[in-house]
Amino acid sequence: MDAHATPAFLHEVILFLILAGVLIPLLQRRRINPVLGFLAVGMIVGPFGLGQYTDSSDWLRYLTFSRTEDVEVFAEFGVIFLMFMIGLEMSVDRLWAMRRLVFGLGSLQVGISGLLIGGIAHAFGNSIESSVVLGLVLSFSSTAVVMQLLTQRRELGTPLGQSIFSVLLFQDLAVVPLLVLVTVLSQETGGSFAGLIGMAALKGVVTVALIYFIGRRVVRPLFHQIAANRQAESFMALTLLTTLGVAVLTREAGLSMELGALLAGLLIAETEFRHEVEVTIEPFKGLLMGVFFMSVGMGIDISAILAQPLLLPLSVIGVLTIKGLVLLVLFRSFGLSWGRATEGGIMLGQGGEFAFIVIGMALGLGLIAPAVGQFMLLTVGLSMLLTPPLTLLGRKLGDAIDARLGTPPVIEEPGLQQLSGHVIIAGYGRVGQLIGELLNEQGIPHIAIESDAKLVARLRADGAPVYFGDASRPELLRKFHLERAVAVVLTMDHTAAAVHAVKGVRATSPNIRIAARARDEAHAGALRDAGASVVIPETLESGLQLAGSVFETLGVPGDVATRLLEQERARRISVFRPG
Known part of the structure; x- marks a missing residue:
């Protein structure tokens, strides 16, 4: 057997990948339907096109398909x-x-x-x-x-x-x-x-x-x-x-x-x-x-x-x-x-x-x-x-x-499930579920993405609108009509996953509001730099609640304590807003 023999279909695979690598971007730039582009290219480089001239022009063998098989x-x-x-x-x-x-x-x-x-x-x-x-x-x-x-x-x-x-x-x-x-x-x-x-x-x-x-x-x-x-x-x-x-x-x-x-x-x-x-x-x-x-x-x-x-x-x-x-x-x-x-x-x-x-x-x-x-x-x-x-x-x-x-009134089919004006929640653990419950109470539509398959199975059995997936993938976000959503809430625990998700959302929808939960202030800074609109560190809320308990113990009036906590919350959150 010839050690340098060409494996079966190798020529066809390489030629197609070259055509696809050049053709697809060109068709997208010219806004030409890819299906029709491939049909036309097949006619040109196929056995009834240039492929029928390979016997007379040997160099065409490298640029054409001589057999449909x-x-x-x-x-x-x-x-x-x-x-x-x-x-x-x-x-x-x-x-x-x-x-x-x-x-x-x-x-x-x-x-x-x-x-x-x-x-x-x-x-x-x-x-x-x-x-x-x-x-x-x-x-x-x-x-x-x-x-x-x-x-x-x-x-x-x-x-x-x-x-x-x-x-x-x-x-x-x-x-x-x-x-x-x-x-x-x-x-x-x-x-x-x-x-x-x-x-x-x-x-x-x-x-x-x-x-x-x-x-x-x-x-x-x-x-x-x-x-x-x-x-x-x-x-x-x-x-x-x-x-x-x-x-x-x-x-x-x-x-x-x-x-x-x-x-x-x-x-x-x-x-x-x-x-x-x-x-x-x-x-x-x-x-x-x-x-x-x-x-x-x-x-x-x-x-x-x-x-x-x-x-x-x-x-x-x-x-x-x-x-x-x-x-x-x-x-x-x-x-x-x-x-x-x-x-x-x-x-x-x-x-x-x-x-x-x-x-x-x-x-x-x-x-x-x-x-x-x-x-x-x-x-x-x-x-x-x-x-x-x-x-x-x-x-x-x-x-x-x-x-x-003239155009008569159109009968529209109800219940087409076209998501619009909804909130996308990335991460549907305890925090995500709490947000979902609050949105439900106000009649605000939402849909959730969660990477824990067992959690998704349990929540879906209870009727929750949650799907398995990676929220950092722009293709997945488009499946949930990100372009028609009003906001995205990120509640994931994993720092890198949350940062990737912010980047994916921002790349797909530059103007949408992104509210993100952070583990600490370092995590909050990374989310802010990635493009989050609002970042709430967990340590901030727990610290404010503990401070409120101390104020109550010391006899600070309730309205004064509330005002102090709100001012500190606003000051801290402003640090994690993109400049």
């Missing part, structure tokens, strides 16, 4: 982590709060769009099984692209943003039975079609119940144990193990790994570790999703588009039009104005990333003819590329419609 393994991991992150977003409480939009609006959109698109597919000669799969999967939109656009425009909290999110959330939920359905349709050769669907539903229910049982008995206690030891590397390892382990379990059960990853996310979504896991997994998800979308771009053959200059554009327009019109009517029926309903229909008209997963599975299992599958993948990829410019057009068109027709 070279990145498929990494792309599959990207899809797994995408499904896991979606599962984390699907807590039962959130689904219940948005049930009208999620299960009403979302189910109608998938059902009507799937029926229309599937009917057209059947009219073009596809079997009923492949027509059902194509109709359902093309009714889905791109969560990655649309959520990125909503986040960039800061519209996720608007009525339109909530309506769009609800549709996407139901589509993500619908992936579960669809993945099961594809698997069952490929395995069963006899029986009625209704029987196959029933079998798919039964198999899905049994699998979900099994994963839930395993999670309750094994995964959650493991997270408690690892979190109690406060080892960040072990927490990350357990997160990855849960994601991949549950995915492997579903594969062994005859289902898909993507389904398992989604169930793993659902499993953790109801625990106090949800937000910390989101922050831990985010870097892996971002990079691997880049690989996935780059591999999608590599599969877009420009020559195939040129070979069908009429049918392919008509198919893209058809999908965008059918879904857009269905969504326009549904959004209007659920209370949005005609303008915002039009904008929402245009924004969600494209195909989604799940099409590459589901159609890829269906192709591998023989449910869809190869020519049809490749054509549909091209249709979805092109519709995703068109989404950002179409979204800009949709906003202008929606504004023009509302300006002409």
Whole structure:
């Protein structure tokens, strides 16, 4: 064996990391959607782009991917982590709060769009099984692209943003039975079609119940144990193990790994570790999703588009039009104005990333003819590329419609749990709990972050709004909407942790008021230098209370003693305010 032989995938890994290291900052600076950036780069450096010229230009081998198979393994991991992150977003409480939009609006959109698109597919000669799969999967939109656009425009909290999110959330939920359905349709050769669907539903229910049982008995206690030891590397390892382990379990059960990853996310979504896991997994998800979308771009053959200059554009327009019109009517029926309903229909008209997963599975299992599958993948990829410019057009068109027709009152869904005007308490021991109780008595909303897993478990059992995590991590603070909070209170015992938390809060929200508890005056000075607005040393309060007791013993009048103590408290606290 050659000692200098290049390990498998090393060239692809290095090239992708170079592209990601250069591409991601460039896209962020230009405010370009990263998903579309990776799609475009995949088309350029893939086997249908510059990669097809490596035989004539040998130096291109170092800058291109000559085979799509070279990145498929990494792309599959990207899809797994995408499904896991979606599962984390699907807590039962959130689904219940948005049930009208999620299960009403979302189910109608998938059902009507799937029926229309599937009917057209059947009219073009596809079997009923492949027509059902194509109709359902093309009714889905791109969560990655649309959520990125909503986040960039800061519209996720608007009525339109909530309506769009609800549709996407139901589509993500619908992936579960669809993945099961594809698997069952490929395995069963006899029986009625209704029987196959029933079998798919039964198999899905049994699998979900099994994963839930395993999670309750094994995964959650493991997270408690690892979190109690406060080892960040072990927490990350357990997160990855849960994601991949549950995915492997579903594969062994005859289902898909993507389904398992989604169930793993659902499993953790109801625990106090949800937000910390989101922050831990985010870097892996971002990079691997880049690989996935780059591999999608590599599969877009420009020559195939040129070979069908009429049918392919008509198919893209058809999908965008059918879904857009269905969504326009549904959004209007659920209370949005005609303008915002039009904008929402245009924004969600494209195909989604799940099409590459589901159609890829269906192709591998023989449910869809190869020519049809490749054509549909091209249709979805092109519709995703068109989404950002179409979204800009949709906003202008929606504004023009509302300006002409007027904007009727919007029906807002209650209980969306959008935190605003709240207090974030970092550290929920005795002091933090006391502050929480006082805030509750005054009706002030608050949420707490605590790094002691056992304490979090006990307090959550009593209904306290506390989550496991490290308050010094800006990513975690953003999960709790730090930008909309009115104040942050730090009560942690550990000096270094409290200083890091102050720096993290201040870096994320420069103007927010930070009140911090300090062990002593040295600790108070460090917190002040880190950016705390107010610092209260424990020794100060205990010393003032003891002094008050002495004044009482000496017969100093109560009002005089109170005034003296208040003056000293104010003088001492002023020393620990940032200058």
